[in-house]
Every structure is written in structure tokens, then in C-alpha cells.
Amino acid sequence: MTAKGKEDQEKRDHYLAFVSDPETESVVKAVVSELLLPYATVLRGNVRSAVDYLLKKRSPKLLIVDLSGSDLPVSDINMLAEVCEPGVSVLAIGERNDVGLFRDLMNVGVTDYLVKPINRDLLARTLSGAAERADVAATGPRTQGGRTGRLIAVMGARGGVGSTTFAVNAAWALANEKSRRVALLDLDLQTGTVSLMLDLKPSHGLRDALENPARLDSLFVERVMARHGERLFVLSSEEPLTDDILYKTEGVERLLGILRNQFHYVVVDVPRSDPAVARFVLSQSSVAVIVTELTLAAVRDTARLVGLINQDSPSHRVIVVGNRTGAYRKGELAQSEFEKALGRRIDAIVPFDPVGALEAANVGEPVAARSGTLADGTRKIAAELGGAGLSAGDARRGGWLSKVLGR
Numbered sequence: 001m002t003a004k005g006k007e008d009q010e011k012r013d014h015y016l017a018f019v020s021d022p023e024t025e026s027v028v029k030a031v032v033s034e035l036l037l038p039y040a041t042v043l044r045g046n047v048r049s050a051v052d053y054l055l056k057k058r059s060p061k062l063l064i065v066d067l068s069g070s071d072l073p074v075s076d077i078n079m080l081a082e083v084c085e086p087g088v089s090v091l092a093i094g095e096r097n098d099v100g101l102f103r104d105l106m107n108v109g110v111t112d113y114l115v116k117p118i119n120r121d122l123l124a125r126t127l128s129g130a131a132e133r134a135d136v137a138a139t140g141p142r143t144q145g146g147r148t149g150r151l152i153a154v155m156g157a158r159g160g161v162g163s164t165t166f167a168v169n170a171a172w173a174l175a176n177e178k179s180r181r182v183a184l185l186d187l188d189l190q191t192g193t194v195s196l197m198l199d200l201k202p203s204h205g206l207r208d209a210l211e212n213p214a215r216l217d218s219l220f221v222e223r224v225m226a227r228h229g230e231r232l233f234v235l236s237s238e239e240p241l242t243d244d245i246l247y248k249t250e251g252v253e254r255l256l257g258i259l260r261n262q263f264h265y266v267v268v269d270v271p272r273s274d275p276a277v278a279r280f281v282l283s284q285s286s287v288a289v290i291v292t293e294l295t296l297a298a299v300r301d302t303a304r305l306v307g308l309i310n311q312d313s314p315s316h317r318v319i320v321v322g323n324r325t326g327a328y329r330k331g332e333l334a335q336s337e338f339e340k341a342l343g344r345r346i347d348a349i350v351p352f353d354p355v356g357a358l359e360a361a362n363v364g365e366p367v368a369a370r371s372g373t374l375a376d377g378t379r380k381i382a383a384e385l386g387g388a389g390l391s392a393g394d395a396r397r398g399g400w401l402s403k404v405l406g407r
Contacts, residue, residue, distance in 0.1 A: 015040035015131065017064035018050045024093065027118045028064065031127055047076045047092075051083055055179070059085040062130055067094035068116065074104045081109065085181060086149045087261040089130050093118060148260040149183075152385055153285035155270040155278060157292040157302040162323040164269050165367070166291050166350075166378075168197045171267040172366040173382030175232035180264035180386070183225070186236035187252070187281070188271040189245050195236040199364025200226040202238040210247035213254040221258050233263070249280040256284060265386065283312040287385060289319045292346075294332040299341045306344070320344070321381070324352040348381050350374065 015037045019025045025042060032040045043049070047065040065080065067073040073094065080090070092105055092113045102113050111130050114123060152170065156163030164186075171184040186194035189210075195202045205224030209216050225233040235255075239245055259266045268285075270278050282288050288309050292302045302320060309318050320342070325332070339345050353367075353374040360367045368378045 013039050013041045013058075013060045015062050015064075016050075016053075016060040017042040018045040018047070018053070018066055019064070019093070020044070020046050020066040020068045021116075024066065024116060024118055027120050027123060031120060031124045034124060035128055035131070037127075037131060046070070047073075047080055051076075051080055054080070054083040059083075059088045061087075062089045062091065062127075064091045064093065064127075067092050067096075070094070073101060074108055077105060077108050077110060085262060086264065091126065091130055148257075149263045150265050150286040150386075151256060151260060151281075151284060152265060152267045152287045152289065153270050153281050154267065154289045154291060155282065155305065156272065157290055157298050157305055159272065161291050161293045161298065162350075163289075163291040164193055165197065166289065166321060166323060167267055167269040168194055169366045169368040169378045170289075170382040170385055171232060171265070172198075172228075173368045173379045174265050174267070174386050175229065176369070177379055177383060178386050179231065181231050181262070182233070182265045182267060183259045183263040184232060184234045184236075185255070185259065185266065185268045186234075187268060187277060188273065189237040189239045190241055190243075192236055192238070192269065192271070194269055195226065195234060195238070197364065198228050198232075198234060198366070200228060200234055200236075202226075202236050203234075204237070206235050206237040207239055207245065207247070209255060210251035213251040216251070216254045216258060218258050218262060221255070221262075235259075247277075249277060252277055252280060253284075256281070279308065279312065282309050283316075285316060287317045287319060289321060289385070291321050291323050294322055294325060294335065294338045296333065299333065299338050303342050306342070319347045319385070322346045322349045325349050348377075350377055350381070 015032065017028050017032075017040075019028055019042065025044060029042050032042060043053075045053075045066070047067055047070060050063065050065045063084065065077075067076065070076050073092075073096075077090070077092065084090070089111045090109065092110050093116060094101075094113065095116050097115045105113050112126050114126060154163050154167035154170065168184065171182050174180055175182040184194060186192035189207055203224045203226060205220070209220065209224065221235070225235055227233055256266060256268075268281055270281050272278060282305075290302055290305050292298045306318055306320070309316060322335070322338070325335075333341075335346065335349070351374060360370055367375050368382065369375070
């Protein structure tokens, strides 16, 4: 782990509470002291105070929030979920003794709800159990229930269509434009270029993690991740071409589980070289992005990939991005011809910009970090990928990003 990563871990509160009145503050502090919870902080405030705090700092393992005075407690908890890391356990307290509210809060992921005045013994039992569950969740993937980060799988319909470039820029934009913690995973362990595009050194532990999933936990993953800025974390490798890389879906499944428990978004650059791994990642994704070019061979392979995803996971979102359009004008199909052969619309068109793309690549900088039409379009697509409003039906009909890009 880098010095910066160690510093973040030391400064991060493991247990954090926001309470709105002195009586509750006194009880919470007494119970925290009694249970000897390490790295615990109790602050005066409410759920909105917690949102403001977590916009700037890392989330704790366990968070107590006070819903007293909230007119829309469920909406406030949903707002909190937008800034909280997925693996956080949330204990809510409030003034309303309402079974309906309790059920609503449980449905949106709250661990428990206690009514004021807070009973010290009850809080101790509740907090002790929640702390134990939070410790388990912090060291490995969740096996059931709980909120997890969104998995965005990016795969090229064919080689050389720019899927890695798209994955890198989407991850960068989600981290820097939406201010979310993002993990970027390159599963091509020998010839992947994610780290190269971001001017980072490849990780040395990714292969070991995938080949020995029993060793995987959140601390191991943190040690092997490279950091790009404040919120983007990269897992990649550059193994010798002479080696036979052997890892199965079990390692990928465990790694993705850990990442989704620690990050708001997990963006995976899916290689075409291992069909079993590629199929597994696509089937597990919240959104599957197929990057293609407007050629006859590409429309055939795009259709096959879309069909495979719809067969394995018919309810999943599938997004088709036509990349680098205009690069081979004489050899390209017209967009209408491509869409007719594909049987659906292309969701987004990214124009070819050789100058901007090459300049960014030469300095190890994402295109999305620069200015210009290509950068603007890439950022807008990433913003839509980070949203939650796309239904499976919308994705199959296509065209949902047309308005964004002015088509």
C-alpha cells in the first residue's frame, strides 16, 4: 500500500455517529467507550450532516445517523446511500415509533432502527452485533443482502475497437465528475494497457489474487491497487508473455465481490481471450457496454455478444457504443445499415479524433480529462452509465444516449 493509502486508513473512522441532542450523544459515547470500539467518533448533527461529511471523507465501517426532525427519512437515507461506500452498515435512530417506517428503512438497507429515548443496554447489544457484521463485511465480499457497488463491464466486439480506452475514460469520469470511489480492473494480465493509459505501474499481486482466491480479502486487494487521483483505484498486471496464466471464474467472482463491497462503481475491461471469464463478468454486470465499430464483421460480433448477454441475463442492461466513427469512412457501414443488421439502435456514437486521443495517450492522461468534443461526449456517456434510470427495455430499444449527445 502506498504511504497515501496508509495515511487514509489511519485517518478513517471505523465507527462514526451523528446525533442531534445531548442526551443521545451521552448514551452513544458511553456505549462506544464500554464496547472499546477503536477509531470511533461521535459528532453532533443529523443525517444531512452525515451526507455533507461523507462527501469529503472516507466512509466508516459502521455509521449511526439521527433521523429526528426529518420529514422524509427514507429519502434522506437514500441520499446518504449516494455518498456512502457500499459496504457501510448504517444504524438509524429517531423519534418516530412507527412499524411502517422501520420496514421502509430496512428495505433501503438500514441495519436497524432504534427509537428515542435510547436504551443503553439495547444500543449496546445492537451496536455490538452491527460492529461484528461490519468487521466481517470489511474483510470480504457480502454473501447475502446489503447494498453493493455497480459493476460496469466493458468489452470490445472485436479487437482494436477502443474498448480499453472507453473503460479507462468512463472510470476516470465516474471518479472525477461524479466524485465516487471507482475501481478499474484490467483482466488482460499480459497485454492489458489500462495502467499504461493512466501512466501507472502495473500491479504485482493481481495474478496471485486471481489464481489463489482463498487468499483474497479487502486488505490484500488494497495493497495491490494503484491509485490515480483521490478516487480512482486500478488493478492491472503485466505478466511475462512466456507464462501460462491460469485463473478461473472463482477468483474473479471473489475479487468482484470484494471490490463491489468497497467501491461505488467497479469498471472491468473484459478481455476477449478468455470466453469463460468474459461470459461470467458480463452475466454479473449491472451494465454491459459493447464497444464496436461500424463494419460488417463488427455488426456480426456485436449481435452475437448482445444475444449472449440477453440469453444469460435477459434483465441486464446492454449498451452499444459505436466508437471511432469516421476513422475508415470508405469502409464503414452507414449507421442505419448497421442498426438494421443489428436489430436495435446504437446507444451512443463516439467520433474519431486521432489528434486528441494520441496526445492524451502520449502523456498518460485520459481523454475525458481534456477539453473538446470527444472529451465532452465521453464524460456525458460516463455520467449516464453512473445513473440508475435506465431500464432493461430502454437499453434494448436503444437511443437513450442520443439526447445526451445531441443526435
